[in-house]
């Protein structure tokens with residue numbers, strides 16, 4: 001891969017934020033979202049701030065966006081300028097929805113949003129594990145609820161003038177019993193169906209009690225049935241799965257996804273495994289091994305890629321996959337795409353590598369296309385799907 005220029009975020013800003021200031025990860029996250037929301041607000045609104053915003057937005061575009069038709073694809077009738085998107089959980093309430101295209105993302109997934117607004121788990125609930133290039137979170141779907149997201153998007157986002165596709169990731173409200181999950185997902189879907197380009201049934205977060213049990217065939221089926229029967233005209237509906245599923249359970253979900261005509265599968269969410277972690281204790285001094293939460297970043301990379309390959313093989317590439325888990329570089333994205341992912345997403349890698357990551361990945365993917373003599377990214381999908 002071509003040499004990359006020095007990364008000011010990694011050498012200057014990140015050490016300051018992570019170490020010198022020892023900024024609380026969740027506070028820093030909220031401040032970043034606030035800043036991005038301000039920068040990306042519609043420049044036509046807002047008096048004296050107008051010229052400042054215009055300049056900031058064209059500066060962001062110039063610095064972070066990479067446009068090349070070889071990276072574009074049409075999937076589910078939607079146009080994706082780039083295969084790299086923002087993963088769910090970063091912008092749960094869509095505060096910074098307008099910022100993601102300015103930072104080089106080809107799509108962004110908002111949420112997880114639930115039918116009822118909810119505060120999530122007690123803080124602290126987000127920890128960095130720098131020795132493992134990872135994070136541990138037990139946020140618990142803290143979000144303002146589906147109706148609030150619909151209102152925000154109505155104000156911020158104009159469906160006819162969407163710069164990128166917006167996914168909306170739906171979860172079950174904590175107060176709703178598992179037996180009533182289908183109605184709960186359906187309520188969120190109905191509130192938001194005019195605002196998403198695609199929708200995701202999230203049954204794989206480890207941070208809502210019992211949620212991952214909804215991945216079982218008999219639990220998932222009524223949810224998919226309820227959503228698909230209300231899904232007219234048809235919007236792309238995907239399911240997001242855990243990396244901790246046994247292969248046999250994974251095959252069950254794939255078959256169900258196909259029989260309910262889902263648009264695809266997102267693989268994967270965070271893992272509850274603590275294997276191979278270097279980090280022993282969290283910032284609170286408590287042992288990582290016994291702390292609840294999901295691990296993201298490098299430790300989930302390999303299993304996520306295996307899951308992608310398995311889905312691709314089992315469906316003979318007929319069911320589109322969004323690959324996510326441990327992408328920190330173009331090589332990581334390429335591994336997921338060639339295993340079978342049509343699109344990929346990042347969360348933890350963006351926190352560690354900084355805002356230049358989307359552009360860096362796009363440039364690296366273009367280099368890979370050249371190296372392999374391919375004309376477009378869609379030709380790379382599944383290229384290494386028979387490796388085991």
Ligand SMILES: Cc1cc2nc3c(=O)[nH]c(=O)nc-3n(C[C@H](O)[C@H](O)[C@H](O)COP(=O)(O)O)c2cc1C
Nearest residue numbers: 087088089112137268269296297325326346347348
């Ligand atoms: C702090 C944090 C919050 C997350 N919240 C959600 C969420 O609300 N919904 C969801 O589907 N995934 C959520 N995820 C999982 C990510 O979308 C992604 O699947 C996972 O982190 C693996 O990707 P990564 O290694 O690039 O982070 C969250 C991840 C992190 C680190």
